[in-house]
Amino acid sequence: MADDDATSAEPGSDPPPAPFVAPGPQPAVPDALPTGWSPEPVTQVDPALPAARPLPGAAPAPAAASSPFSATYSAPAAYQAPASSPGLASSPSAGLPVGGATAPWEAQAWAPVPEKQRSAFGLVGLVLGVLALLSTLVLGAFVLAAWLLAFPAIILAIVGFARSKDRNGLPIAALLSGIAAIVVSTAIFAFSVVDGIGDVIEAADDWVGSPRGAFDEDGNRGVGTLEEPAPVGETFSYDASFDGEDATVWDVTVNGYVDLPEQDEFAEGWCVAVVGSIVPTHVIEGEATSWWIDTPDVVVMIDDEAQYGYGGCDVSGVEDAGYRHLWEAEVPEGETYDFYYELWIPAETQGDIQAIVVGDPDSEGAAFIQAVKVEE
Numbered sequence: 001m002a003d004d005d006a007t008s009a010e011p012g013s014d015p016p017p018a019p020f021v022a023p024g025p026q027p028a029v030p031d032a033l034p035t036g037w038s039p040e041p042v043t044q045v046d047p048a049l050p051a052a053r054p055l056p057g058a059a060p061a062p063a064a065a066s067s068p069f070s071a072t073y074s075a076p077a078a079y080q081a082p083a084s085s086p087g088l089a090s091s092p093s094a095g096l097p098v099g100g101a102t103a104p105w106e107a108q109a110w111a112p113v114p115e116k117q118r119s120a121f122g123l124v125g126l127v128l129g130v131l132a133l134l135s136t137l138v139l140g141a142f143v144l145a146a147w148l149l150a151f152p153a154i155i156l157a158i159v160g161f162a163r164s165k166d167r168n169g170l171p172i173a174a175l176l177s178g179i180a181a182i183v184v185s186t187a188i189f190a191f192s193v194v195d196g197i198g199d200v201i202e203a204a205d206d207w208v209g210s211p212r213g214a215f216d217e218d219g220n221r222g223v224g225t226l227e228e229p230a231p232v233g234e235t236f237s238y239d240a241s242f243d244g245e246d247a248t249v250w251d252v253t254v255n256g257y258v259d260l261p262e263q264d265e266f267a268e269g270w271c272v273a274v275v276g277s278i279v280p281t282h283v284i285e286g287e288a289t290s291w292w293i294d295t296p297d298v299v300v301m302i303d304d305e306a307q308y309g310y311g312g313c314d315v316s317g318v319e320d321a322g323y324r325h326l327w328e329a330e331v332p333e334g335e336t337y338d339f340y341y342e343l344w345i346p347a348e349t350q351g352d353i354q355a356i357v358v359g360d361p362d363s364e365g366a367a368f369i370q371a372v373k374v375e376e
Helices: 002-007 122-133 139-164 167-208 316-320
Strands: 088-091 109-112 213-215 235-239 250-261 269-282 297-302 305-307 337-345 353-358 366-369
Touching: 122 139, 122 167, 139 167, 250 316, 250 353, 250 366, 269 297, 269 316, 316 337
Parallel strands: none
Antiparallel strands: 088 109, 213 235, 235 250, 250 269, 269 337, 297 305, 297 353, 353 366
16 A cells, blocks of 8 residues: 555645656657667766656666667867978967867968069169269269279179079169179270370470470570571570479570590490580579579480480590589579580490480470580
């Protein structure tokens, strides 16, 4: 009776609770069930829920039998990402645990390696080369400063050639313009130097090798010519200044030349001495006498060649006649000085003396005097 009371409900009491079923989607039931299969009772529930009370008189639940629907779940093996392909870069998927691999179903970014961009080496080099070439036309005496632009242009052109993306016409044009600027600037500089040397030589006719030169009685520069020398005994003025500085000014009179004995033991030749007089009409301010260094050069012309040879001559006879060497002419202003100047002429030089020259024979200020032999 006790069991009957336990399994029956009093009239008006609550019905017994139904077995607990976990909420959520339920596994799909196949259309056809295997033979001999029966549903498995729910034996495991959420621990957080109250335990279900078995129905009164219910037999214990049998042990769960295995079935196709109770296969044990196992997690898939960790996915191994393939090795990155050459030229491609991969980025890990967001949300994976540390140490996890990127699964193929994850959104994986594949970015191509960016291509090298063209640089401005060739263009900048071309601009510098063109500027260097143009600067050669305006720099004048400083034309070599164009190298400061030409060399960087060449360097940038070489750098451009080294980059495969820059191998186009710009580095070539930069290289050619830089080389052209160097060649042109060098040529212009060389021409300027040669032209300047020519100007210096031309301007130095007044003083290279001799003082400024002779002036006739009318103040004209130069006295006589090789073809028409001035007569002996005429006095002309000779300014010894090199470039207008204060120097001795002379009145010069050439009387002719005399033969001298030759006494050079080492070479054969013959000697003459030009004789005349010289008077300082102006001496350097503050000086009491003239300077011997201000005396003019004296040469003779033979076969259109100037004879400058000196020494190896016996001058005792001309000195006995009262003449003194030209280089010793240090006398007060206005005093007459009788001079001689000996010249040694090599034996192979034959011919008559065409003229006596006072000063540089290549200068416009030279004085050409007739070659008259003075009798002893």
